[in-house]
Amino acid sequence: MNEFESPSDEPEGHDGRRREDHRAGGTPRLDLGATTEMGVAGTDSSTITVPNHGTGGSLVGSHLATYLILSRLGRGGMADVYAARDMNLERDVAVKVLRPELSTDRDYIARFRREAKAAAKLNHANIVQIYDVGEVDSRYYIAQELVQGQNLKEYLLRHGALSPQQAIEVLLGVASALDAAAIEGITHRDIKPENVMWSKSGAVKVADFGLARLGGDSDGSRADLTQAGLTMGTPRYMSPEQVQGRPVDPRSDLYSLGVMMYHLITGSPPFEAEDPLALAFAHVNETPRPIDRVRGDKDIPEWLIAIILKLLRKDPNERFQSAAELLEALSGDDVDHQGRARRLVGAATATARLQRVADEQRRQSAKARRKVVLIALLPFVFLGLGVAFASQVRQPQLAEFLTPDEVQKLATVEEQFLEAVSKDKVAYWQAIPRFFPPQDNSTNRAYAVKANLQLARWYDEHDQWKAADKVLADLVSDPSTDRKYLLIAWARRVLVANEMRDQKRLDEAKRQFESLYAELLAGNSDAIEMFDRLFTMSEHAILGMNRDS
Structure with missing residues (x-):
């Protein structure tokens, strides 16, 4: 859990700085300039910098014990985090406040106190220091070191x-x-x-x-x-x-x-x-x-x-x-x-070193096996289109006949997905929507989409790009596909088109991906965070994404 996770809007410039006047004995005057997302930027003994994140439903401007709440820095899984001023000791602190809806839950209260108890035992330069812990009017708080960074x-x-x-x-x-x-x-x-x-x-x-x-x-x-x-x-x-x-x-x-x-x-x-x-x-x-x-x-x-x-x-x-x-x-x-x-x-x-060698050997071995299969199939090409057509008709029937023996239906779609993860074979990914029809309920539908994304990933990793593109094409054309998965599907389709050297397909996939990415980014969607986690830096480069921006 990140108790310091900040709002998504970027802070603005340092204009308008005003000095706090402690000699007047009044409330500190606040700088409405820039902050980092984790703490108050540029604070010293006389200047407090406050981000302009808004005060709706927050404690900003109020007192909590001896602390004047100056600004909200962010929200985590169980607490809101504020920049505050300790009016007794005249120092800036971060105050974590257990969210009101959790303040009656004994488990969350115990966990909150556990954090204070654990960290308070530690006084070390590489650990955020705990100053105080308390409760005022059913508001549980921890006052701690305010880290600028x-x-x-x-x-x-x-x-x-x-x-x-x-x-x-x-x-x-x-x-x-x-x-x-x-x-x-x-x-x-x-x-x-x-x-x-x-x-x-x-x-x-x-x-x-x-x-x-x-x-x-x-x-x-x-x-x-x-x-x-x-x-x-x-x-x-x-x-x-x-x-x-x-x-x-x-x-x-x-x-x-x-x-x-x-x-x-x-x-x-x-x-x-x-x-x-x-x-x-x-x-x-x-x-x-x-x-x-x-x-x-x-x-x-x-x-x-x-x-x-x-x-x-x-x-x-x-x-x-x-x-x-x-x-x-x-x-x-x-x-x-x-x-x-x-x-x-x-x-x-x-x-x-051995891991790098083994990784390359596995990739070369997979290519060699595919090459052997292709060579073995060459004689059948000359038997004519009739045989080819017959084989295309019989192949799905054969697959349907063999798959039940290879993939057993499990009790839940979650277990079926976990089994597919452990095996990572085409038949296991394909079995998920077959055993648990996506039209039955939203859970099945979500796992069917995830299974198809994994299937496309498998095809991509094994250089079966046409098969990967077909799976992805079905996903992006399905209006019921959740938009966060749609973003992943379009991104994967860009990567596949790049491997296929299909410029027309690549341009269209990039256009769709960039449009959806911009839309989700503007809406502060969690799909963007998931996208950043799932794709490597080299894949970001192919997608035209700059992680520094």
Whole structure:
């Protein structure tokens, strides 16, 4: 959960700055100029900068305990976040306020207090500091350090993947924070770009301990927290043991750190799926694509790739056993740094190389198999059009006859989709709308669309572009297709047309994609965020998208 997630409208310029006059003893006067999305820009002891986000339904202008609420910075899954002034200590703070509709829910109140309890135990330069926690008129709040900067998710969306040096700085900062937490017996459980701040001064700070597990928590508490994590968002950064509801320790945070670093370096998460169950399955079973291939550049040092791969091991016993051990791998002067890291990482560097080779071999092997099949079919071409026509008639019947033996119908469409994710074969994707007709209900319809998008993706990856284009053509022509999936379908169709070298088809697909993208962007649709997650940086380039803009 990102308690600091900001409104989508961009802040404007620095004009109109006014100075706060504390000597007059009155209410601070506010600068209505620019802010970053994560904090108040340009604040000092005498100037408070306030974003112009509007005050509808908010606490802006009111007092909460000793805090004058100046502006709303954003809204997260369970709290609104405000810039405020501590009138007693005369300092700027961020105040997180549990949303009114949740203030009677004991589970949310407990989680809110848990965050304060966990973070308050930690006093570290790489952790957002907690100042105060309280409740006034059933409004639960946490006052904490106001960081001038942005979170890493915002940085990624605005600027794209991190440079190697930036990645190392982030890795060091978060590892230091996790080391401090582990010393106090705290597992964060929610490490992700949204929860890591990057201040204007370059400091890396971990925030949001709302899912933290303290050393004395019971197993029941652990299960509740796992469910909370899955409910509050997709398990994109969760460890295999976490998504399975198994006991977690600080090594789980190290896996999440590995997922986050992979995302920050490549611009894409190592595993992606629209369905949380499918994403959880990937964390437990799948191997991420090679980092340098996804990044599209070989500028990341092999030792750093090896460290990230070690963090991403499925078995906690094969990861770094502590943040301290990770820091040891990252420590040392420039002369022995690489050798020191490689010694601690062990075979991970070799694994990275083997993974790249195996990936290429699988692709070449698939092409070779298709070539053999085509050669084997050549004699039949000369038997005439009559035979060809007969084979086209018989093929669907044969497929229908064979598929039930290969793909068994499961109890629910969700289970059927998860089975398709695990197998990733054409028959399994095709079975979803056949076993669960989309016309029956909206759930079936949504999964049918997702299955067809996955089917098109499979065809694309296996160079069967005409088949991919046909599936996508059916999707974009169906008026019932949800617009967020329609955007993905048009984007995929652009990529397929580019592979087919079909300029006319490419131009039309690009026109449709750009039009829909602009429309959804203007409406602040969550489809844009999903689009950014699903497509790699190189695919963004083909689509004509500039992630810096």
